[in-house]
Amino acid sequence: MTPLPRIMIEPLVRAALLEDLGRAGDITADAVIPEDTTARVAFVAREAGVIAGLDCTAIAFLLLDSTLTLDVRIPDGKTVAPGDVIATIEGRARPILSAERVALNFLGQLSGVATATSGIVTAIAHTRAKLACTRKTIPGLRALQKYAVRCGGGANHRFGLDDAVLIKDNHIAIAGGVGIAVRRARQSVGHLVKIECEVETLDQLTEALDAGADAVLLDNMDLAALQNAVTIIGGKAIAEASGRITPETAPAIAETGVDLISAGWLTHSARVLDIGLDFMT
Template structure:
């Protein structure tokens, strides 16, 4: 099971979402329609098959509005869902439940969608050494949550920001004047724990990067024959990452070329929201 994110990390995000929704006067609909002290019991219910992620955010949306609400999680993050499955139940003040409902679902649905998409790729390449990984193509302020959802789906995380690894891309190479120059400058500046990865577009660049001693090589949009040739040339001298046109259908053939990682930006920026509802229970 995926290790949950610390509350101190997610609370500011959930709190900001609640403040955005409550506005200047709070939930005027619930306050008008629901008598004070009315209690209710509701459940998160899966409408589609998938993988759940984001329950801590959803739970926090409720308890920030009313700490006395009780939550019972039946299917924790990372669990497989089938239509009709009850994921969790919430019981307590009806006004607080209704006021937090949309914010809770706005976290739970998209994060579960990311986990579900990641799981599809992970299962399609499970017979190989490769792992599916995300990128920095995330929604601003939500990166930690979206990368957590990737882990819930059985994927791995790429770097979290510009400060935790060096990734030399095509524009860096163009401005620096070449692959060898860029890697040499990176090596001179990097701390002893900082890895250096270089994006490669051609086999000539690959040869240059290997001689320069890059720790990892990102083979971008290589066709399968060229990718297989590149993997043989590298011969485990560096970590091999492949990217470009990654889908559950194309990923197996790419993974079978012998790469270590397959990266897909769409996992965190273009996945379908998993349909999860909040239903009232008797």
């Protein structure tokens, strides 16, 4: 995986460390561990999954002590089995202990996103559909979570309100209809900006296509409606399905012929991957 630039990651990790260190630093490590004590520890997978977030982990340690040595054995985007050593870190014990929780928080959360993504990607691999995330991310962590989705084999939807038009149900209700909303967007944005419109019925779908939408978000449609929608679209726009996407439901949804499946829970509710930090003798 191509890593994110350090300048994007460091402020987030620095803020997490400052939150944890509080007003007096790590009073436990400072009291219990002699200053010159060294240690070697390993990040060990407690369960199977896909790794993401090792750059965050490295920065967490190095911000507290730039002399620490990190050895990555299983990089981002690769799978792990229970007991696998993901990385080791060696050097002064105090900063290792002080950065431990922040490092594990990032690594576990982002690996959880990557693992959840990989599960659905695998489930729909026999189709042409791709899995995409959404803007339903933990505040402040969007770039990291979307990176984790890529580590799991998924694709990224828009990153923010400014990089694509996505006309949703409330836009439609306030604007007065699908057609008028899409036409207004087409008149307003530049030629490089894509326009997607959420639709809940086949009549709305036809209206969106007639108005020139580049993509349509088929929201919470059943399988029969999705199949009809794909036929109506006929390649004139990108077909994206959303709603009730799980590893169990995704295959049948993908088999309807949609181009994309999007799931918000990949980033806002993915279960943390269980990873521990073990002392090595």
